[in-house]
Amino acid sequence: MTTIDHVLSTGAVRSVYQPIVDLRSGAVVAYEALARGPRGGDLERPDALFAAARAADRLADLDEACRAAAFRGAVRHGLFAPQALFVNVEPEVLDSAPLDDLLAIAQAAPGDLRVVLEITERALAARPAELLRTVARVRELGWRVALDDVGADPLSLAFMPLLQPDVVKLDLRLVQRRPGPAVAQIMNAVNAYAEATGALVLAEGIEDEKHLVMARALGARLGQGWLFGRPADGPAPALEAAEIALPATVPGDEAASSSPFALLPAGTELRRAPKSLLIEVSKQLEREAMRLGDTCVVASTFQEARHFTPATAVRYRDLVDRTGFVCALGEGLGDQPVPGLRGADLDPRDPVRGEWDVVVLSPHFSAALLARDLGDTGPDARRVFEYALTYRRDTVVAAARSFLSRVAPRAAAPVAAAVAERPAVPAPAPAPAPAAVGATTGEALLQQALAATTSGVTISDMTRPDQPLVYVNQAFERLSGFRAEEVLGRNCRFLQGEDTDRAAVAAVRDAIAEGREHRALLLNHRGPQREPWWNEVLLSPVRDASGRVVQYIGVQDDVTDRVLAQRALEQEQHRTRTYLEQLEDLAHHDPLTGLPNRRRVEERAEAALWDARLSGSAVALLFCDLDAFKAVNDELGHAAGDELLVAVARRLRSVVRRGDLVARLGGDEFLVVLPGLDPAGAAAHAERVAAELVRAAAEPLLVAGRRLSPAVTVGVAVGPADGEGFGRLLHRADQRMYAAKPAARRVEAGG
Structure with a gap:
């Protein structure tokens, strides 16, 4: 098994180069140097290589070796101006990166090396002061700066104007996934910055023509991905070379x-x-x-x-x-x-x-x-x-x-030591083995249990700033979509998103502040793709001998299927209730005019009459009949008749008070109920309303291209003077309506 010490001591770190092209011309304008370990070894992949360096506390050495390999390889393959060379710097070594030594390599090269230093957004929140100092040093060396993985975290958009990068590299997910509000937000911010500064936008992850179309739509001028070429030991000879059009240099910052x-x-x-x-x-x-x-x-x-x-x-x-x-x-x-x-x-x-x-x-x-x-x-x-x-x-x-520039760096996370210093919980390693050397039988069994459980288990150190994770088991790696080395040292809030319930988060925060156990259901997001999943988490405090909370253990389960099933059931129940309410509404309302039907108005009128008996008030019923309605149906058709009924219903409703009721009894007959009247003036008030109904209905209107002035005849009955029951009052109002109707009244028609 190859060790990181062996890789570094033998100079086995090497670079491969991926072309970066101008999306308008298709010419290669730059190459990105990507680190690799010894060919065919277990540390060949960059993730394994850097994980091993972090574990051995040799990240700074590896970072320096990677950039030196990138420069020497670029010189060997002649990757000089007018093209540019993109190289990376690790966030953890920002303030100590030996850039001056690399400048010497660049100056000794037979050609002009145009260097663009890539800084990932992981550096932004962790070491902002060091990041700004590194950017200043890079500018002094005459190099340029690229902000990498923009869009993977919203924080990159916040820091973009502070870093003033010459190149903004869009995270590959922006071109590979379906557009949405988050993509639009990133696109707006990046394009506004590029327009204001002249910075170049570079889209990563372009693997096919669809990705290329999306990259251009997002405003990218440069592109990178397998569509243009995979990483190789040297340049891509089949592609034309051209100069990269970097913006004017940024002035020094004081x-x-x-x-x-x-x-x-x-x-x-x-x-x-x-x-x-x-x-x-x-x-x-x-x-x-x-x-x-x-x-x-x-x-x-x-x-x-x-x-x-x-x-x-x-x-x-x-x-x-x-x-x-x-x-x-x-x-x-x-x-x-x-x-x-x-x-x-x-x-x-x-x-x-x-x-x-x-x-x-x-x-x-x-x-x-x-x-x-x-x-x-x-x-x-x-x-x-x-x-x-x-x-x-x-x-x-x-x-x-x-x-x-004054902010203190966020403390690193010495994971194993941090856990081991807390006697309240045995100290499992980040990747538990079946039996740790020197561990007690109980500790070994505990480690095996934590590795075997399907529930995600985390331990947070409550004595350190930002309460970082100091242990996660393999199940949590699967749930979160991240490897242990990517999450240790971070607060577990990275799982949350804009759509996570803030009230649920606040309840978790309050429980932790009070040092009590808490169970919560949170919408979390899995992996770099930010796939949503529902997390049922039980948080339990661990106290030291003095009673102080020193750790929190989180037991987490993916209950997405359960939550979605419950929500589907609730939606189905809601649809059923809505359907029943609609049926109920149809049973009590006229489908043409939307007015209450005879069944509903009878219920409402009986209730009003009952209230009148208790309160000593009066209720008036106004029976309205649309004159010569049959002639409209016969001459203009039933559709025109329906249009006329709807118009008359609307006019009747416009006359009455908010608490009054207008209903359609059927055909061309309507009923108006006036509750809560003063018995002494109820009849006179009802007659005034009847006259207003006749006037409102008679306003001319166009129906099927004909100008009509609808005529309505109204019969009035007042309870309790004309009777106490709905049926008796309706009969009396009907009789008076017919007595008032002229034998030959017609709907007036004109051109």
């Missing part, structure tokens, strides 16, 4: 040596305000950041730790949950004021110590409150600051870079 307030442009209008106003403006910017979501960066300074109050901590916990990256600086504040919040302990001499600043930056929004303390010694809320509220993107970006 933000790291300045405070955010000092970056305000000359001539900026400054105002003065008490701190109480600045706090409210800060809260408004925080609310805006939460609206922007996980593509947003938030950076703040609080001067001193005492200004970061418990109420502030609650707000910033919400910001951590709902935005991409949040940092807060202050003297004595520490590198993680609350879980997930990145920080830094400001030196009292740092100019930022004398400021109150809040910066919010996302792909399509930028704002910054930049304030300078004037040294007032009165009550804290009344202390006066000099400030500016700016939306200038270049100023906001510079201020954000100033903040991030």
Whole structure:
């Protein structure tokens, strides 16, 4: 079995080169150097190679060897200008990468090596200050910068304007999967950045013509993938070579040596305000950041730790949950004021110590409150600051870079040691063996059980910043879609997504804060493809001898089938209820006019009459008959008759009060019920309504191309004066309607 030490000591690391083409011309404009181990060995694949280096704490050595192999191979194969060479740097070694040594190799080459250094989004949140320093060093060397895997994590969109990459590499899933809202969001942000800066957009994973069409649609100028050529030991001789059109070089950035307030442009209008106003403006910017979501960066300074109050901590916990990256600086504040919040302990001499600043930056929004303390010694809320509220993107970006250049790096995750130091739980290795050397029989059995169970098991270290995972079993690797080395050291919130129920997440967070057991059902996302799955998780605290919670054990099961079956059942029940309600509605309403039918109006009228007997009020029934309706049917057809009935029904409803009822009894007969009338004036009121019904119905209208003025005859009965039951009152109103109907009344017709 080959060891990483042997690979490094023998110089067995090598590079293969994959072509990058101009999508308009098809010419090769660059090659990406990809690391490989010894041919045919168990460390040939890059994932195995880098996993072994991490396990042996030799990642920096491997990273250096990979870039040296890339440069030497490029020189050997003549990969010089006008083409470019893309090489990678690992996030964990950003601040110590020996780039100067590589520059010497490039300068000694017989041709001009045009280098583009690729930085993955994994570096963004972990080591922002080191990332900015590395980018500055790369610029000083005359090299260019590419941001890799954009779109795999929304955070890459938030950091894109801060890194100012020359090339934006779209994650392969953007061209290989069906477009959706997330793809549109990435496309908008990347194209806006490219338009503003001239950066090139490069689409990875182009394997067929469909992928090529999608890449072009996304705005990519460059492409990479098997459609153009697989990684090989040297250049692709069959493809034409051309020059890569990189944008103009980015000017040097002085933000790291300045405070955010000092970056305000000359001539900026400054105002003065008490701190109480600045706090409210800060809260408004925080609310805006939460609206922007996980593509947003938030950076703040609080001067001193005492200004970061418990109420502030609650707000910033919400910001951590709902935005991409949040940092807060202050003297004595520490590198993680609350879980997930990145920080830094400001030196009292740092100019930022004398400021109150809040910066919010996302792909399509930028704002910054930049304030300078004037040294007032009165009550804290009344202390006066000099400030500016700016939306200038270049100023906001510079201020954000100033903040991030001060953020402390996130601590690495010494996994095995972290678990072993906690006596409350036996310390399984990341990939449990059947029996660990030197382990007790109980520990060996425990490791075998954890490896064999179909439930995902995780252990989180609650004593360390951001409560990282320090153990996962094989079942969790299958559930999450990631290998252990990809998740250890990360908070398990990486499983969540925009569609994860925030209330469920908040309940988990509250339970952990209180140190109690909790069971939750969460919508999680599996693997790089972000496939949704439902996770039923039981979280159990582990305490040390003093009672302090030092770890949380999570037992997780994929219950997607159960949840989907339950939801399907609920949907079917909803459809059944809806169908029954529709049937009920049809049973009580006239399908043509939508009015209640005779059955429904009788029920409602009887209820109104019963209420009238109890309250001493009166109810009027108005029997309405549409005159000469048969003539309309005979002359214009039944469709025209239906159209006339609908129009008359609409006009009758327009006359009555909200609590009155209009119904269709059948044919050309309608009934209006007026409940809750004063008995003394009920008859007169009913006659006035009847007259209004006749007038409203008679308004001219076009039916089947004919101008008609419908005539309605109305008969009125009032209870209890004309009777107490619905049937008696309806009969009396019907009689009066016929008595009032002229023998020869017709619907007037004109041209």
